[in-house]
Amino acid sequence: MNIKKIQELIQLMADNDLSEIEIETEGTRIRLIKKPAGGVEYQMAPVMPAAREVLAASADAGQKPADEKSNLIEVKSPMVGTFYRSAAPDDSPYVQIGDMVRKGDVLCIVEAMKLMNEVKSEVDGKIASISVGNAEAVEFGQTIFLVEPA
Amino acid sequence: MFRKILIANRGEIALRIIRACRELGIRTVAVHSEADESSLHTRFADEAVCIGKAMASSSYLNIPNLISAAEITDVEAIHPGYGFLAEDAHFAEICESCNIVFIGPTPENIRLMGDKMTAKERMVKAGIPVIPGSKGLIESKEAALTEAKKIGYPVIIKASAGGGGKGMRVCHNDVRLIGAFMTAQSEAEAAFGSSAVYMEKYVDSPRHVEFQILADGAGGVVHLGERDCTIQRRHQKLIEESPSIAITGGMRKKMAEAAVHCAETVGYRGAGTVEFLVKGEKFYFMEMNTRIQVEHPVTEMVTGIDLVQAQIKIAAGQKLPYKQKDIRFEGCAIECRINAEDPENDFCPCPGKIESLYVPGGRGIRVDTHVYSGYTIPPFYDSMIAKLISHAPTREEAIRIMLRALDEFVAAPIKTTVDFHRKILMDSDFKNGKISTHYIEKFFPKNEN
Numbered sequence: 030m031n032i033k034k035i036q037e038l039i040q041l042m043a044d045n046d047l048s049e050i051e052i053e054t055e056g057t058r059i060r061l062i063k064k065p066a067g068g069v070e071y072q073m074a075p076v077m078p079a080a081r082e083v084l085a086a087s088a089d090a091g092q093k094p095a096d097e098k099s100n101l102i103e104v105k106s107p108m109v110g111t112f113y114r115s116a117a118p119d120d121s122p123y124v125q126i127g128d129m130v131r132k133g134d135v136l137c138i139v140e141a142m143k144l145m146n147e148v149k150s151e152v153d154g155k156i157a158s159i160s161v162g163n164a165e166a167v168e169f170g171q172t173i174f175l176v177e178p179a
Numbered sequence: 180m181f182r183k184i185l186i187a188n189r190g191e192i193a194l195r196i197i198r199a200c201r202e203l204g205i206r207t208v209a210v211h212s213e214a215d216e217s218s219l220h221t222r223f224a225d226e227a228v229c230i231g232k233a234m235a236s237s238s239y240l241n242i243p244n245l246i247s248a249a250e251i252t253d254v255e256a257i258h259p260g261y262g263f264l265a266e267d268a269h270f271a272e273i274c275e276s277c278n279i280v281f282i283g284p285t286p287e288n289i290r291l292m293g294d295k296m297t298a299k300e301r302m303v304k305a306g307i308p309v310i311p312g313s314k315g316l317i318e319s320k321e322a323a324l325t326e327a328k329k330i331g332y333p334v335i336i337k338a339s340a341g342g343g344g345k346g347m348r349v350c351h352n353d354v355r356l357i358g359a360f361m362t363a364q365s366e367a368e369a370a371f372g373s374s375a376v377y378m379e380k381y382v383d384s385p386r387h388v389e390f391q392i393l394a395d396g397a398g399g400v401v402h403l404g405e406r407d408c409t410i411q412r413r414h415q416k417l418i419e420e421s422p423s424i425a426i427t428g429g430m431r432k433k434m435a436e437a438a439v440h441c442a443e444t445v446g447y448r449g450a451g452t453v454e455f456l457v458k459g460e461k462f463y464f465m466e467m468n469t470r471i472q473v474e475h476p477v478t479e480m481v482t483g484i485d486l487v488q489a490q491i492k493i494a495a496g497q498k499l500p501y502k503q504k505d506i507r508f509e510g511c512a513i514e515c516r517i518n519a520e521d522p523e524n525d526f527c528p529c530p531g532k533i534e535s536l537y538v539p540g541g542r543g544i545r546v547d548t549h550v551y552s553g554y555t556i557p558p559f560y561d562s563m564i565a566k567l568i569s570h571a572p573t574r575e576e577a578i579r580i581m582l583r584a585l586d587e588f589v590a591a592p593i594k595t596t597v598d599f600h601r602k603i604l605m606d607s608d609f610k611n612g613k614i615s616t617h618y619i620e621k622f623f624p625k626n627e628n
Contacts, residue, residue, distance in 0.1 A: 108243065108244055108247065109228060109229075109230055109243075109244045109245075109247040109248045109251065110247045110251065111251060141243055141244070141246075141247035141250075142243060142246050142247055142250065142277070166251035166252075168228045168229040168230065168248070169213075169228075169229045169230050169231045169232075169238070169244060170213055170229050170232075171229070
């Protein structure tokens, strides 16, 4: 992998409007992720031992640090599955950033093994941020919302 | 061949499977509980998914989360390792119905051999020697007395759904029998949810010799020799070796044939182990384990065959590329299971941080371990931290190499069973093979078993 190749990859991404590309060849793996501001971040790692791969983070998802204010409540995924913002593809999302929610309101769906599981709010508060993009995979315990308690 | 496999396990066996996959060019997905966030298998794998809390029921036994992890990572197969769901027929079926290949035997194999009674009945039909015992369950005190008279004392009453030493009672006469029968029933109920018990002749001070089987599901069945696992403490194996010095060439031939016949009779597929109890020149089928076993490296060293890769290839539909005559057996191998336990404190588990680790090396040594310097052993799972395996042309040499390796092994400051293994390997009874499954008791005269 040399700089020229990396520049070619960046161009490839721009030409095809890709937000992420990963290439593995002859003992080297390189992954380029396009950040929302348009900059590109790259990670190069030797293949063995393999670095842990973060489950597909797309440009849509903002990974906010856990708290600008330390009282933000993390809503975590109770299971492994796929995160959906709305009940069905054409429906509007359950919540948007800034929405007020009450305890028991449905925030999202995590689909596992063809079953749709509702994730409900445990507190009254305001949606401060959404950490996962629609239709992305989530693991157990992964933060999906940050809620500012009322 | 599979493109990607999920390993539904942790610790050293997860590493073992990942290594086999890497060599075969298969991508790997590790799953882990929150407690295993910094476990080595999550670093070695290509991807890692958190599947639950520390408790096994929330994570490593959590079938919905495991299947879901398999789906979101788009794997074609799951390797269950040993323990956890490796012998769960229900899990194997769920994998099948989700179009994920379960790397192991069929659900029917697992069910049949998982029930000790039905497995035994099948072996009787196949003409394989079993321990004399009741034809079915013992359902009343009267039946217990009649059966004991028929079998002849001493007898042992065992839980049909059980294992691991629970729900078992030995008795030597009618006076003790009824009490033993009732206690065994209630222990079985408490441990396994079923009070079903059966009776067998009690074989005193036996040896435990098991045979490794590979079956490709298309008619190809081979045995890969035996492992002697007689050295146990509370039914947990401590040391395993191959070949066994307790069986003659004639016995080996008969037992190997019985093991292969057992696998053929039940239409077995995959890697499996047929366990026998040995007393003098007699051997009896005890049970079949339908999974890869902890002590598989012993067989790998002697035969040169990668058992985990064999499992994967069989699951991918490949036939065995060798016949029985192609299998070579070279030298002697010994394995010591090193646990983070304190032998001077009733083997109390000692989880904690390993500040400095030195893993033995040199000629004839293989070490399978998931621990590293700075690793904190979580308290939620089993205490095994490493398997030390030595291999040499003779048993004496394998013992010498193992003693050297035990001296080299450092896992400070936690307590381990290394010194205990050293004592056993230097003991003359061990060297002469004058041992039985009660051997360990001599090191603890009062309070064992």
